[in-house]
Amino acid sequence: MILWMVLLNYFNLLFLPLTNSKLLKMGKKLAYSAFGFILGMIIMAFVDFNINPLSNQLVNATMWYQQSDEMKAIYLQNFNWAKKIVEMEQIKNQNQWKLAVVVDIDETMLDNSPYEGMLVKTGTSFSPETWNKWVNLRQAKALPGAVDFTRFARNHGVEVFYISNRSVSQLEATIDNLKKEGFAFADKQHVLLRDKTSDKTERRKQVQQFYKVILYLGDNMGDFDQKYKVTAPEYDSTALHKDSQLFGTRYIVMPNPMYGAWERARMPKKPMTDREKAIFKIQSLIGF
Numbered sequence: 001m002i003l004w005m006v007l008l009n010y011f012n013l014l015f016l017p018l019t020n021s022k023l024l025k026m027g028k029k030l031a032y033s034a035f036g037f038i039l040g041m042i043i044m045a046f047v048d049f050n051i052n053p054l055s056n057q058l059v060n061a062t063m064w065y066q067q068s069d070e071m072k073a074i075y076l077q078n079f080n081w082a083k084k085i086v087e088m089e090q091i092k093n094q095n096q097w098k099l100a101v102v103v104d105i106d107e108t109m110l111d112n113s114p115y116e117g118m119l120v121k122t123g124t125s126f127s128p129e130t131w132n133k134w135v136n137l138r139q140a141k142a143l144p145g146a147v148d149f150t151r152f153a154r155n156h157g158v159e160v161f162y163i164s165n166r167s168v169s170q171l172e173a174t175i176d177n178l179k180k181e182g183f184a185f186a187d188k189q190h191v192l193l194r195d196k197t198s199d200k201t202e203r204r205k206q207v208q209q210f211y212k213v214i215l216y217l218g219d220n221m222g223d224f225d226q227k228y229k230v231t232a233p234e235y236d237s238t239a240l241h242k243d244s245q246l247f248g249t250r251y252i253v254m255p256n257p258m259y260g261a262w263e264r265a266r267m268p269k270k271p272m273t274d275r276e277k278a279i280f281k282i283q284s285l286i287g288f
């Protein structure tokens with residue numbers, strides 16, 4: 001609106017008799033201000049162009065994950081509790097079974113929030129190419145309490161299996177990264193990545209064949225049981241509520257407000273632009 005008013009004034013002045021020097025000066029001033037205004041609008045349009053509404057929705061979640069003590073405390077709390085369970089189960093077992101714990105990797109043991117930070121800063125959304133680039137850097141840091149937990153398990157004769165939906169093509173980089181951070185059992189026998197399917201059931205069975213799995217740790221419901229996977233927008237968490245006793249005893253859930261299957265679960269199953277997704281997410285919120 002203001003832009004139009006400035007432009008109209010500017011063009012009106014062009015048609016005024018140029019003999020009036022006062023008007024000419026005023027016209028020049030207005031011309032300069034209009035030019036500045038238009039330049040400002042162009043710069044703003046460019047900046048706005050770089051803000052992706054979808055990745056921009058990640059700001060608070062990523063800040064919380066990277067900067068809050070609450071996040072660190074939740075990880076420590078979960079790993080402390082997991083240690084108690086390992087201790088109890090080891091005593092109960094009396095060397096009857098080979099014991100194991102199954103853990104997810106991303107946002108359970110390793111912190112990939114710099115990848116999310118990059119998405120916000122560059123105004124982009126997840127792509128296998130940029131994710132692969134990040135994984136190959138091997139720069140993900142261990143989450144609070146994670147390394148200690150794997151060593152604690154090892155010292156108690158409990159093996160740790162990492163079942164992750166990183167691609168099998170990323171096995172070497174993943175093991176390197178885990179080793180660099182000091183995780184126990186960071187080897188090919190204990191790191192089971194995604195080959196054909198993201199459903200972890202078969203990989204869990206491979207471990208269950210030879211071990212009694214006492215505990216599962218993950219940030220996604222699919223890390224515990226495929227039946228928790230939300231398949232329809234009207235899903236009401238029935239499966240989860242039925243198994244309420246398993247949370248904190250067999251399953252330990254890590255916090256991840258940045259991404260997850262939950263994000264796509266209730267979205268329409270059709271191709272959507274980032275802007276459409278961002279709008280849908282806002283519209284899906286309960287307000288008052």
Ligand SMILES: [Mg+2]
Nearest residue numbers: 104106107219
């Ligand atoms: Mg994960």
